Amino acid sequence: MSSGCATTTSTRSISLSGRGFASGTVTRRAYPFAWMGTVEFMEFGGTCDPQDAGLDPDLLTQAIELIETRGTIAQLCVVRDGRVVVDRSFGCPPDALFWLFSASKPYLAVVIHQLVESGRLHLDDAVAAYWPEFGENGKREITVRHVLRHRSGVTNAGSYVGEVRAMTDWNRSLQRIEETKPRWPIGTVAYSPLAFGFILSEVARRCSGVPIHELVRRFVLEPLGVADTYLGLPDDLWDRHVPIRATGPLGPFIQSVVNRRSTREAVVPAAGMSTTARDLVTFYQALLGGALLRPETLALACEPSSEGDVDRTARAPIRWSQGFQLGGPRWIEGASTSLGSLSSPRTFGHNGSNCCIGWADPDRQIAYAYLTNRVGRPTADLTHHAAVADKVLEAAG
Structure with missing residues (x-):
């Protein structure tokens, strides 16, 4: 056990140690999408003196x-x-x-940037390059970067209430996005509450062959040791x-x-x-x-x-x-x-x-x-x- 606010000496590690914290093992793993750094696993069990x-x-x-x-x-x-x-x-x-x-x-955003690091995805590619059906109804010029920046113009797939009601049905949500037209001109700053996630996740799935919940688990959650x-x-x-x-x-x-x-x-x-x-x-x-x-x-x-x-x-x-x-x-x-x-x-x-x-x-x-x-x-x-x-x-x- 640490008697004070200890930190790791590695410049590439995550330290969550402090008074009452049990130190875990330090490992380096190889991942196909991105270099993950060195992760030091810690257990929560106390706090250090704020001062x-x-x-x-x-x-x-x-x-x-x-x-x-x-x-x-x-x-x-x-x-x-x-x-x-x-x-x-x-x-x-x-x-x-x-x-x-x-x-x-941000979990989804990190996966997208990991795919960019691996060379499987390019932010300035059109979404339709990975998902051709997305390009229908005036969306062909929308890039992955537009979506990440909330500049795609696609704020909702249909009405907000309809989009929320459909959000638990993956295929229906994708279909609604394919059928929708941008509400704003491409490049306009307009936050996308739900379509943002379905668009980027489908791009990630099509360029990696892995569904988004698995990508998040494998390349974010498991490396961090969070349960x-x-x-x-x-x-x-x-x-x-x-x-x-x-x-x-x-x-x-x-x-x-x-x-x-x-x-x-x-x-x-x-x-x-x-x-x-x-x-x-x-x-x-x-x-x-x-x-x-x-x-x-x-x-x-x-x-x-x-x-x-x-x-x-x-x-x-x-x-x-x-x-x-x-x-x-x-x-x-x-x-x-x-x-x-x-x-x-x-x-x-x-x-x-x-x-x-x-x-x-x-x-x-x-x-x-x-x-x-x-x-x-x-x-x-x-x-x-x-x-x-x-x-x-x-x-x-």
């Missing part, structure tokens, strides 16, 4: 109090310089499984899922769909990951630590693709890259603050319906995962998530 990680404990306490006051089921994990400083569950055990909504998208993340919840883990509590005009509809067993068990690549805060923070710490993607690939993945452009779906500026949302919103009037208004411009991550959020800040060397089961009023929920993130960021000075 040893350069964080103000009083401000971290304030972040926790914001969550406690809100009164929802939640988990919060914060890692600084490879050391776990916050590992808290609120109203649930640490292995409770949360539905990530769109905070699922509580699933794209499609296994039947025998249903008792561990956390039901969503949604309010507002769409609340009953959201609850009826997302809390349905068939939804949680389906492969919905843009929104359907079930996981814990511990596993999500491990994913982001891995990316900070140089695993999963080569440094130059991660830099490309995090290169800004929109700066101040109003997203036609969100009706606000969002800093997008190639599969991630980016931080640094305070320099752009009216920009989304879901990753924290104090986040650095190099912060990368993703918001999931103002319900679940994960991100990594390379400048502060912080990995962060905050999962909840509440979908309410967007403005209030966004304000809450930004406030919690900002307390953590402020704690770093």
Whole structure:
């Protein structure tokens, strides 16, 4: 056992060690798609003194109090310089499984960038080069990069409600996408909630021969040694899922769909990951630590693709890259603050319906995962998530 906040000396490893943490084995594996780095497997079991990680404990306490006051089921994990400083569950055990909504998208993005590293996929290829039927109805010029950047113009396949109802039926979802026309001109910044996932996943399947849930498992989850993340919840883990509590005009509809067993068990690549805060923070710490993607690939993945452009779906500026949302919103009037208004411009991550959020800040060397089961009023929920993130960021000075 470590008596303090120990970190590994390897520059290519993921360290999650700290007081009360048991160190696992270090392995190097060969994978056909990408160099994965060296992954050091750790077990969660305690936290290090925040001051040893350069964080103000009083401000971290304030972040926790914001969550406690809100009164929802939640988990919060914060890692600084490879050391776990916050590992808290609120109203649930640490292995409770949360539905990530769109905070699922970075897992898919990482797989796409791994395929690029392997030479099996090129971002500037047309989607129709891999999936000819996609090119129908004015979509022939849409590239893989357009989709990653939310610039394909294909925001929904038909109506939003219809798309949500079809999302558990893979073949029907693909058919709807083939039949749809772009809602916006190609190149327009317009967030794609669900079609994003089906398009990229079908491209990945066609160029690799492997379905997306298997790609995520083999080339993201297994290398990290995480055991509580699933794209499609296994039947025998249903008792561990956390039901969503949604309010507002769409609340009953959201609850009826997302809390349905068939939804949680389906492969919905843009929104359907079930996981814990511990596993999500491990994913982001891995990316900070140089695993999963080569440094130059991660830099490309995090290169800004929109700066101040109003997203036609969100009706606000969002800093997008190639599969991630980016931080640094305070320099752009009216920009989304879901990753924290104090986040650095190099912060990368993703918001999931103002319900679940994960991100990594390379400048502060912080990995962060905050999962909840509440979908309410967007403005209030966004304000809450930004406030919690900002307390953590402020704690770093």
